[in-house]
Amino acid sequence: MGNRKDIIERCREAIAERLPRPSLDDLRPTVYADPLEQFKITSTAMGSRVETAASASEADAIIRRAYPDAQLIASALPEITIATRNPDTVESAQALNGTDVGVVRGTLGVAENGCIWVPQTMKERDVCFISENLVVLLPASCVVSNMHEAYARVKVPESGYATFIAGPSKTADIAQVLVTGAQAARTMTVILLENE
Amino acid sequence: MSTSHSRAAGKFLEDSGYAKWHDNTFWGVRAKRDTMAFGLDEWERLREKASEIKQHTLTHIDRYLEQFADAAERNGAIVHWAEDADDFNRIVYGILAEHDVKKLVKSKSMLTEECEMNPYLEERGIEVVETDLGERIIQLKGQHPSHIVMPATHLSNRDVCELFEKELGTEPGNDDPVYLTYQARLSLRNEFLTADAGMTGANFGVASTGEIVVCTNEGNADMSTSVPKLQISAIGLEKIIPDYEALSVFTRLLARSATGQPSTVFTSHFAKGRPGGGKLHIVIVDNGRSHWLADPDHWQMLRCIRCGACMNTCPVYRWSGGYSYSYFIPGPLGVNLGMLRDPHRYSGNVSACTLCLSCQCVCPVKIKLGDQIYQWRQKLDDMGEANKEKKRMCMAMEKVMGSVSLYNKATSMLRYVNSLPSAMVNGSLNPWAYGHKMMKFPKRPFHEMIKDVEKGSTDK
Numbered sequence: 217m218g219n220r221k222d223i224i225e226r227c228r229e230a231i232a233e234r235l236p237r238p239s240l241d242d243l244r245p246t247v248y249a250d251p252l253e254q255f256k257i258t259s260t261a262m263g264s265r266v267e268t269a270a271s272a273s274e275a276d277a278i279i280r281r282a283y284p285d286a287q288l289i290a291s292a293l294p295e296i297t298i299a300t301r302n303p304d305t306v307e308s309a310q311a312l313n314g315t316d317v318g319v320v321r322g323t324l325g326v327a328e329n330g331c332i333w334v335p336q337t338m339k340e341r342d343v344c345f346i347s348e349n350l351v352v353l354l355p356a357s358c359v360v361s362n363m364h365e366a367y368a369r370v371k372v373p374e375s376g377y378a379t380f381i382a383g384p385s386k387t388a389d390i391a392q393v394l395v396t397g398a399q400a401a402r403t404m405t406v407i408l409l410e411n412e
Numbered sequence: 413m414s415t416s417h418s419r420a421a422g423k424f425l426e427d428s429g430y431a432k433w434h435d436n437t438f439w440g441v442r443a444k445r446d447t448m449a450f451g452l453d454e455w456e457r458l459r460e461k462a463s464e465i466k467q468h469t470l471t472h473i474d475r476y477l478e479q480f481a482d483a484a485e486r487n488g489a490i491v492h493w494a495e496d497a498d499d500f501n502r503i504v505y506g507i508l509a510e511h512d513v514k515k516l517v518k519s520k521s522m523l524t525e526e527c528e529m530n531p532y533l534e535e536r537g538i539e540v541v542e543t544d545l546g547e548r549i550i551q552l553k554g555q556h557p558s559h560i561v562m563p564a565t566h567l568s569n570r571d572v573c574e575l576f577e578k579e580l581g582t583e584p585g586n587d588d589p590v591y592l593t594y595q596a597r598l599s600l601r602n603e604f605l606t607a608d609a610g611m612t613g614a615n616f617g618v619a620s621t622g623e624i625v626v627c628t629n630e631g632n633a634d635m636s637t638s639v640p641k642l643q644i645s646a647i648g649l650e651k652i653i654p655d656y657e658a659l660s661v662f663t664r665l666l667a668r669s670a671t672g673q674p675s676t677v678f679t680s681h682f683a684k685g686r687p688g689g690g691k692l693h694i695v696i697v698d699n700g701r702s703h704w705l706a707d708p709d710h711w712q713m714l715r716c717i718r719c720g721a722c723m724n725t726c727p728v729y730r731w732s733g734g735y736s737y738s739y740f741i742p743g744p745l746g747v748n749l750g751m752l753r754d755p756h757r758y759s760g761n762v763s764a765c766t767l768c769l770s771c772q773c774v775c776p777v778k779i780k781l782g783d784q785i786y787q788w789r790q791k792l793d794d795m796g797e798a799n800k801e802k803k804r805m806c807m808a809m810e811k812v813m814g815s816v817s818l819y820n821k822a823t824s825m826l827r828y829v830n831s832l833p834s835a836m837v838n839g840s841l842n843p844w845a846y847g848h849k850m851m852k853f854p855k856r857p858f859h860e861m862i863k864d865v866e867k868g869s870t871d872k
Contacts, residue, residue, distance in 0.1 A: 310639060
């Protein structure tokens with residue numbers, strides 16, 4: 217077994233000169249005049265469908281319209297009354313397999329790349345990945361221009377996990393052909409909540 | 413005069429149609445990267461910051477490692493330290509054995525390739541399932557990755573169709589990538605549901621929060637760690653970065669440089685085991701890194717964020733393929749890392765560079781990959797790895813070029829080479845005639861002809 221002290225000590229001895237950390241003050245990153253509009257454009261380019269609702273109470277109807285054949289809908293959100301499974305109360309992560317639509321909440325969107333910060337607020341987080349289709353509710357007021365602004369605002373919650381999700385799961389591993397729906401959700405719908 | 417790389421490249425080039433396709437494919441990825449880079453005004457500033465942050469971090473890595481490990485332990489993660497590859501494998505096996513794990517699902521990790529972990533675990537009765545589609549394909553095929561980001565790109569959809577027909581029982585002859593991807597999804601879904609543990613590599617370790625950050629497009633790292641309750645994440649010690657501010661710089665560069673996307677689909681932060689009895693083990697690996705850090709010429713290789721852009725742009729990689737290199741990482745990155753690992757064993761790769769320095773122009777953390785390959789070449793002789801034939805030629809040239817009378821004599825004699833039989837000039841004894849015919853030498857050497865021209869012009 218290697219030990220922490222030896223490895224760290226060897227690193228310390230290997231360092232010839234300690235170099236300073238740069239300031240990002242002169243980076244001048246791209247900032248969009250209308251981050252929300254840019255977010256819609258980028259999210260669409262990343263393969264998501266973007267919908268707008270006044271509030272979360274409209275989400276049920278939008279989901280029904282977007283996925284008319286969906287039977288098994290998993291969500292721990294109180295606003296989603298059409299949910300048939302609850303990631304908070306299922307007995308195991310495996311029990312969410314076969315979910316047609318998973319519905320979760322994101323807390324921050326990033327205009328430059330379509331990323332949405334989804335913290336784990338449910339007991340079984342595989343609802344975000346195991347569902348065939350993923351719906352993410354996002355307050356329209358919570359969109360920033362770039363990752364610098366985003367990382368200044370986010371924090372992993374007490375559950376110990378959060379992820380940025382930018383569209384449906386993808387791969388180009390077979391002959392460089394882009395296919396959506398690799399191991400996680402095959403489609404993604406973002407519902408922007410205008411009054412939140 | 414050939415090196416291990418040039419011999420292997422020669423084989424690769426025998427199928428010229430395939431070689432052309434390979435070149436086009438990776439140049440296409442480079443072009444996508446350019447579109448992304450040119451789309452951001454701050455791109456070059458971003459690269460500069462990334463480079464400086466890495467230099468700062470590596471020259472404070474002792475402190476950041478301590479900060480990372482302390483934070484991770486405060487979160488509730490269990491932190492292990494691996495001296496080398498054997499140590500790493502033992503640690504991972506120990507964790508798995510303790511939990512009676514029969515099946516491990518894992519996302520892509522070049523570190524586990526480096527340590528040859530899969531065969532080690534398999535010999536001890538643990539089933540290891542790669543879940544990145546490309547990695548799964550080459551695992552089923554019994555191959556190694558030919559590229560660090562796109563490990564199975566050397567295979568065609570026809571190859572995958574034949575493989576899946578045999579291994580997964582897919583429809584004979586159906587080589588549609590959409591169909592094949594879906595079949596792999598169904599097969600892997602079953603593996604996720606029945607695995608006892610999940611393993612990930614790490615793109616970054618955040619010192620301020622103790623989090624492991626993993627970037628994927630497929631979501632396989634998240635599937636691997638959100639179904640089984642036991643998670644192991646392996647991280648090379650150079651992957652530690654200070655904080656979220658630093659992370660914001662690297663996440664903007666990584667996917668744009670790697671595949672020409674503004675971001676990977678998933679950028680996942682792991683701080684602790686899952687609620688309800690999950691466990692997170694983090695294994696921090698040295699395996700030579702602390703020694704490389706002490707190398708004044710090459711320590712900056714540790715800045716690498718493994719995007720693979722240097723491979724995509726490299727004309728030698730594009731025209732020779734990943735398997736032409738003897739180290740498990742190919743391209744300009746692999747040439748350098750191989751030399752750090754074992755210069756005697758991997759010196760056959762340093763010829764795989766035209767010194768065009770395209771790699772340095774695209775590297776998101778501005779590593780001088782080509783310059784360092786040049787430096788390694790200068791060291792070959794001292795290491796006893798210089799090509800003997802080339803060395804003799806250089807010694808002879810030094811003599812000739814160093815003496816005016818010898819040089820004049822030699823150049824005036826060259827025209828007689830023209831009248832020698834072709835078999836002698838273009839034969840295997842003359843390495844310069846390999847792949848093309850020897851040139852015709854002019855009757856008089858250039859330095860004599862130019863004298864006449866100069867004389868003529870002054871006469872006028």
